[in-house]
Amino acid sequence: MSIAPIILIVGNIVARFNLKTGQILAYAKEFIPSNIYTTFKPILVSFLQSGGSGSLSIGIVVTIWSASQIIAAVRRSLNEAYGVKNAQGAIVTRLMAFVLTLGLLLLIVGLSVFFTLSQVIMDAILNITNTSKAFVPVWWSRLLANKNLITFVGMFILALLLYYFVPNAQVKLRYVWIGAMTTTVGWIVISQGFRIYIELFARRITSYQTIGSLIVLMFWLNFSGILLMFGGVVNATVQEWFEHEIRPKSPRVMKRLRRRFSKKNN
Template sequence: MKLIYNLKNNVSKHKNKKWYRFLEELLCRIKEDEVTAIGGQLTYFLILSIFPFLIFFLNLLSYTSITQKGILSNLLIVLPIETQILLESIINEIMNSSSQTLLSLGIILTIWTGSLGITSIIRAVNKAYNVKKKRPYWRLKGLSILFTIILALLLMLVLTMLVFGEIIGKKIFAYLGATHVFYYIWELLRIIIPFISMILIFALIYKLSPTPEEGLNIKFSQTLPGAIFTTTGWIIASMIFSIYVNNFANYSKTYGSIGGIIVLLLWLYITSIMIVLGGEINGAYASITKGTGVKDCDEEGK
């Protein structure tokens, strides 16, 4: 009884603190918005969109001087080995069949299909911010296609920075006579550049997704908590999942030839949950900042 009393006393002591109200709001939103269910829906659309997006992205990449083989390992490094093998075979097939005809004739259909995942993310973010009014379908689809194109261009920009940044950096440090120092700095930059890029991508999605007619004035800085959580959480969760699958779970033995597909589905589900949680964190932060908070959340559950 004394332990229960102490717990209640500690809870009441922190009840009016901002961090406590934020956690209370976040947990309420996760329950009310059915994050796990939305994550499942988002996973389905990511499955439909990931391969068309890869076709679009890799075909664009074929017209640059960036070597596709080199970026393949960097893109898939956080994934379990079974999924890497599956995606590598699919991506290699895409690259081998890459052609100007495929890019020009199929580009609209490819981008349209590839934007399905973005459309689902936009809807999930709107729900996280409790936005009731929906965009017209044509406007929602247009925004999704725009996001898809921007995402592909940002990925290309990041890869260009990684490739040409190393070349330029080597020449500068060689001129200064400190080539050995460059390798230490570059190993750090190879991690920092993709990390910051992912944060910026998620922050932009969280900022531009809510329907503007609702009167939400979301500043870029207000989307950073969710974007940082999504990026960091996704990397950590992917690494843990990869270690688990590679060392403890033998999906190939259990599911046979479809083991790689099962692992891919599970990884996409983890990715979806992280994206949705990032939106919920920003939504909870916005509510606490406005001074509404759990009251609104409780009213929705009634």
């Protein structure tokens, strides 16, 4: 439910920055199985090259509604992994879903803008300062050309933020990166595994074209969800091993309100 609206929003925002669609698709191709990418590439191109404010507003509403349910489910699962209870109600959960969805979209767009326009910005700076391209570090040029590394870093940052902000536990960053790294590596392995499996063993499924691609997409999303929960379990296990205790997040806002209310009554 939330995949198409997210593509709509990103496509509309990307179109406003006049970014090249080919470069965006090159990054998406790195972590999407080839059969799924081939089938949905025209849809991606259509979303990235067109779309008005109406589709943007509809995409935002549908995405927030869908993401609120997804984040709530992920939050419940991660809370069970950490052994804490969900102290927030439905309203707070929806607000968190809005903030996380907005942050996710901003991060995706930010990475797209940075890695797509970084070379253009660098060339403009060199022209203004009359500096030769020989002064540009070699590692920077290689970084921009390495789409696999850029995709890996972007996915790692997304997983890191998800594991850090979603659980209702006092999560520490020095433990969260382990599960985020596990999820990122596992996601790439699953995508490559699906690609190899489809090319060697699943030709009958792919012969159904769109229907077969949807079946493969459902399996891929299912395994991705399992991998996401596995990364959360890894984080909870590592933190409990070293800290021997996992505490829930303290409701600071409610405590402050109660203190002020008690002071007024006294």
